[in-house]
Amino acid sequence: MDLTIRPRRLRTSAKLRKMVRETRMDKSSLVYPMFVMDGENKKEEIPTMPGQFRYTLDRMPEILQEMADAGVGSVMLFGIPDHKDEVGSGAYACDGIIQRALEKAKKEVPDLYYIGDVCMCEYTSHGHCGILKGDYVDNDLTLDKLAQIAVSQVQAGADMVAPSDMMDGHIAAIREGLDKNGFVTTPIMSYAVKYASAFYGPFREAAGSALKGDRKSYQMNPMNRREAIRESLLDEAQGADCLMVKPAGAYLDIVRELRERTELPIGAYQVSGEYAMIKAAAAADLVDEYRIMCESALSIYRAGAEILITYYAKELAQAMKKGDIG
Ligand code: PBG
Numbered sequence: 001m002d003l004t005i006r007p008r009r010l011r012t013s014a015k016l017r018k019m020v021r022e023t024r025m026d027k028s029s030l031v032y033p034m035f036v037m038d039g040e041n042k043k044e045e046i047p048t049m050p051g052q053f054r055y056t057l058d059r060m061p062e063i064l065q066e067m068a069d070a071g072v073g074s075v076m077l078f079g080i081p082d083h084k085d086e087v088g089s090g091a092y093a094c095d096g097i098i099q100r101a102l103e104k105a106k107k108e109v110p111d112l113y114y115i116g117d118v119c120m121c122e123y124t125s126h127g128h129c130g131i132l133k134g135d136y137v138d139n140d141l142t143l144d145k146l147a148q149i150a151v152s153q154v155q156a157g158a159d160m161v162a163p164s165d166m167m168d169g170h171i172a173a174i175r176e177g178l179d180k181n182g183f184v185t186t187p188i189m190s191y192a193v194k195y196a197s198a199f200y201g202p203f204r205e206a207a208g209s210a211l212k213g214d215r216k217s218y219q220m221n222p223m224n225r226r227e228a229i230r231e232s233l234l235d236e237a238q239g240a241d242c243l244m245v246k247p248a249g250a251y252l253d254i255v256r257e258l259r260e261r262t263e264l265p266i267g268a269y270q271v272s273g274e275y276a277m278i279k280a281a282a283a284a285d286l287v288d289e290y291r292i293m294c295e296s297a298l299s300i301y302r303a304g305a306e307i308l309i310t311y312y313a314k315e316l317a318q319a320m321k322k323g324d325i326g
Pocket of ligand 1: 065117119121129164165199200201202203204270271273
């Protein structure tokens with residue numbers, strides 16, 4: 001057979017396959033999202049997310065230490081408050097759950113990089129990500145609150161803030177708030193492209209969201225691709241330091257398109273529904289959980305993300321250490 005070009009030559013040994021692989025990643029790019037709550041000595045399993053827990057602050061350092069030991073670079077904290085109100089005041093209270101968590105985390109496990117999720121939905125009695133005027137989430141009233149939340153988190157110790165609210169002008173408002181308070185070096189990772197997605201279902205359960213309706217008047221329509229670019233470029237112009245696409249797995253085309261349109265680092269969030277689906281399929285013995293975990297993660301990097309936010313962060317860090325991916 002006269003065949004000079006044979007792609008299979010580069011697949012003949014494990015060493016060679018590793019040498020010529022196109023996608024590379026490392027543990028420092030992993031972000032672990034986790035939930036903290038008030039109370040004492042509790043580590044509560046989240047029914048919709050097997051293997052994930054809500055921690056009281058006294059139990060939080062043990063999981064943080066596990067992440068640090070595994071080599072995970074960063075943790076993103078979500079607070080579950082005891083009380084919710086119309087204006088989500090628990091989100092920016094200086095003694096709020098997330099502020100106390102950040103303060104304690106920084107002190108007790110300083111090796112990790114801490115990201116605060118800036119949003120109101122866990123803290124509002126109606127479950128929306130902003131201030132309601134009638135049935136509509138009022139954009140401009142919400143902006144002030146977002147800036148306040150971000151400042152309070154950074155004062156408590158957050159290294160970076162990640163606004164997930166999808167309000168117009170949020171990055172400018174938060175940047176101004178941070179700068180006015182002297183935090184000019186604190187970066188913002190914008191959830192620039194956040195779709196109104198069914199993949200968040202298990203998270204809403206986990207965070208005790210009070211939402212009755214939907215978020216379609218602020219989160220994006222899954223049918224849209226150009227709009228994702230528009231949102232990203234707007235946030236970039238307002239001073240976002242990193243951009244995020246969410247969910248990840250069903251939106252890899254968006255990650256790739258963004259990678260070609262911006263020079264900023266791009267994060268992708270493998271959300272609760274993506275995690276829960278792998279867990280459920282594995283529990284039913286339908287798929288090999290470890291291999292699916294690795295493949296779903298590397299696909300997100302291959303699409304162009306530099307940062308991966310995932311509930312599998314620790315297991316992925318271990319897989320990277322073993323050389324199964326990376
Ligand atoms: C809050 C927020 C949500 C998620 C992260 N931040 C939920 C939502 O928008 O309804 C989802 C994360 C996940 O599903 O893992 N604004």
